Amino acid sequence: MHVTALAGGTGAAKLLRGLTALPDVDLTVIGNTGDDTEVWGLHVCPDLDSVTYALAGLLDVERGWGRRDETFHCRDAMAALGEATWFSIGDRDAATHLVRTAALRRGEPLSRVTATIARRLGVASRILPMSDDPVRTIVDTPDGPLAFQEYFVREHARAKVRDVRYAGAADARPAPGVVEALVSADVIVLCPSNPMTSIGPILAVPGIVDALRSAPGFVVGVSPIVGDRAVSGPAGELMRARGVPVTVAGVAQLYAPWLAALVIDVRDREASARLRDLGVRAVVTETIMVNAAHERALARVAIEAARSA
Amino acid sequence: MHVTALAGGTGAAKLLRGLTALPDVDLTVIGNTGDDTEVWGLHVCPDLDSVTYALAGLLDVERGWGRRDETFHCRDAMAALGEATWFSIGDRDAATHLVRTAALRRGEPLSRVTATIARRLGVASRILPMSDDPVRTIVDTPDGPLAFQEYFVREHARAKVRDVRYAGAADARPAPGVVEALVSADVIVLCPSNPMTSIGPILAVPGIVDALRSAPGFVVGVSPIVGDRAVSGPAGELMRARGVPVTVAGVAQLYAPWLAALVIDVRDREASARLRDLGVRAVVTETIMVNAAHERALARVAIEAARSA
Numbered sequence: 001m002h003v004t005a006l007a008g009g010t011g012a013a014k015l016l017r018g019l020t021a022l023p024d025v026d027l028t029v030i031g032n033t034g035d036d037t038e039v040w041g042l043h044v045c046p047d048l049d050s051v052t053y054a055l056a057g058l059l060d061v062e063r064g065w066g067r068r069d070e071t072f073h074c075r076d077a078m079a080a081l082g083e084a085t086w087f088s089i090g091d092r093d094a095a096t097h098l099v100r101t102a103a104l105r106r107g108e109p110l111s112r113v114t115a116t117i118a119r120r121l122g123v124a125s126r127i128l129p130m131s132d133d134p135v136r137t138i139v140d141t142p143d144g145p146l147a148f149q150e151y152f153v154r155e156h157a158r159a160k161v162r163d164v165r166y167a168g169a170a171d172a173r174p175a176p177g178v179v180e181a182l183v184s185a186d187v188i189v190l191c192p193s194n195p196m197t198s199i200g201p202i203l204a205v206p207g208i209v210d211a212l213r214s215a216p217g218f219v220v221g222v223s224p225i226v227g228d229r230a231v232s233g234p235a236g237e238l239m240r241a242r243g244v245p246v247t248v249a250g251v252a253q254l255y256a257p258w259l260a261a262l263v264i265d266v267r268d269r270e271a272s273a274r275l276r277d278l279g280v281r282a283v284v285t286e287t288i289m290v291n292a293a294h295e296r297a298l299a300r301v302a303i304e305a306a307r308s309a
Numbered sequence: 310m311h312v313t314a315l316a317g318g319t320g321a322a323k324l325l326r327g328l329t330a331l332p333d334v335d336l337t338v339i340g341n342t343g344d345d346t347e348v349w350g351l352h353v354c355p356d357l358d359s360v361t362y363a364l365a366g367l368l369d370v371e372r373g374w375g376r377r378d379e380t381f382h383c384r385d386a387m388a389a390l391g392e393a394t395w396f397s398i399g400d401r402d403a404a405t406h407l408v409r410t411a412a413l414r415r416g417e418p419l420s421r422v423t424a425t426i427a428r429r430l431g432v433a434s435r436i437l438p439m440s441d442d443p444v445r446t447i448v449d450t451p452d453g454p455l456a457f458q459e460y461f462v463r464e465h466a467r468a469k470v471r472d473v474r475y476a477g478a479a480d481a482r483p484a485p486g487v488v489e490a491l492v493s494a495d496v497i498v499l500c501p502s503n504p505m506t507s508i509g510p511i512l513a514v515p516g517i518v519d520a521l522r523s524a525p526g527f528v529v530g531v532s533p534i535v536g537d538r539a540v541s542g543p544a545g546e547l548m549r550a551r552g553v554p555v556t557v558a559g560v561a562q563l564y565a566p567w568l569a570a571l572v573i574d575v576r577d578r579e580a581s582a583r584l585r586d587l588g589v590r591a592v593v594t595e596t597i598m599v600n601a602a603h604e605r606a607l608a609r610v611a612i613e614a615a616r617s618a
Contacts, residue, residue: 077404095386102350123525
């Protein structure tokens with residue numbers, strides 16, 4: 001079964017691991033690059049790397065980012081040299097960024113070097129950036145615009161958010177294989193990622209929403225919101241800033257025109273009717289994943305929602 | 310006393326440490342950049358870094374390069390990613406190359422970022438690259454040309470050497486401060502570095518030999534050759550390839566027109582007459598440095614040679 005997933009980083013990683021653990025799932029991941037950044041002259045793709053490391057079994061699951069069994073000697077030496085180290089890069093993680101940065105400087109597209117890194121780390125699934133063109137998620141605050149990593153990592157998501165926008169998105173093209181992966185998928189999964197800063201930038205790339213609308217596959221989402229807040233990260237604050245209710249209905253509303261079903265937590269059972277009004281079928285289950293069995297179970301529920309459609 | 314030293318890497322580092330340990334020595338180092346190389350997209354300056362680390366007390370004195378208490382997790386991750394790792398960069402060392410590479414890409418000259426790195430690591434002496442322009446030492450072998458690091462590190466100096474040349478030298482200008490440091494020095498020291506691949510590239514930069522000829526300071530060298538071989542490294546093979554005798558007289562011959570004195574090892578005492586014929590005064594002492602006391606003693610002998618001139 002061809003499954004194509006739209007994914008952010010940490011939140012997506014667990015569900016993606018669950019999907020790859022299912023028999024007969026052939027997975028393609030379309031990853032967010034809106035929070036890419038340059039650190040110490042290195043091109044860093046936090047979401048693509050979290051997905052790649054997760055599927056390679058290398059992700060530090062405690063932190064939710066970077067590689068496990070990691071050291072930070074280079075970062076500490078950077079600090080001693082007077083460089084900013086609020087964005088922490090581990091010694092092993094740095095190798096990924098070095099390989100990518102050198103490839104991009106040679107003129108390789110991001111999609112190609114992303115595939116190379118995934119293959120060399122032993123990832124069987126395909127991982128595609130949403131675009132080879134630069135798209136940058138900008139968080140507008142009363143004190144001016146912040147790049148997403150500045151807002152999230154440097155400022156610890158404490159700034160008041162006025163708006164979220166995707167600089168460069170209007171001119172970006174889907175990376176090679178992205179539209180094909182959507183229109184050829186049996187099931188399209190929207191991972192439980194931040195709708196504003198993980199899924200939002202992907203949908204902002206012209207052609208991707210069109211592909212979702214016309215795709216013959218079943219489109220199922222997993223809600224990143226449980227109750228009135230995000231399971232992790234700043235999704236709530238950012239949804240509010242855009243006037244989107246911080247509820248599973250708010251999530252459904254964002255994806256409604258082309259979303260067939262949304263997997264929601266048992267705690268949000270009563271929202272099923274509201275989702276039905278939006279034309280979205282609610283699939284109710286336990287959505288908090290704290291171990292590999294949960295990851296597989298939630299992935300199975302998402303896939304079964306499509307099978308039973 | 311203003312002392313200006315022409316320096317390679319490992320061999321020079323010990324004498325330079327000795328010089329900085331002497332009272333009233335104000336040291337400027339002119340470092341070789343002919344063996345600079347690009348590794349993993351990083352601009353690496355092996356000789357400048359060895360000098361900087363040595364004077365910062367950070368050099369791994371066992372290896373003779375890189376930083377002490379170093380780890381190599383990034384390098385191992387690079388290997389897992391399929392990248393060449395014959396040139397080994399440590400995790401802390403990588404920070405130096407990252408800072409330098411980012412500065413050069415911003416358009417900063419090498420001399421400025423070299424000064425920045427040295428200052429941030431607490432080095433009191435001035436460290437100048439011989440030039441901000443690229444000069445690359447090329448070793449010609451029967452199988453074609455090799456960049457110096459390819460010849461020395463990758464091929465372990467096993468290739469037969471036909472010639473040594475300094476690509477780019479003819480168009481290079483001395484870095485800001487280099488000529489001034491030579492003409493204003495009380496003593497100019499040629500460190501016991503490889504005459505072909507450490508001192509040779511410095512002398513190949515137009516204007517530097519002229520400055521040495523016209524400098525009013527006393528020019529004293531310390532021989533890197535003891536008996537019929539180099540104390541360390543491939544100096545012997547490379548001198549032979551250029552038809553230079555692998556003896557202290559061979560060293561004196563290379564620098565003779567403007568060299569006042571050459572510090573030679575007690576084992577080469579009988580070469581003193583030959584040096585005198587070349588117009589170079591021989592200063593005989595123990596030249597093998599195995600501890601800090603030896604480093605200081607040899608540095609003192611070099612400086613005293615100038616004082617007694």
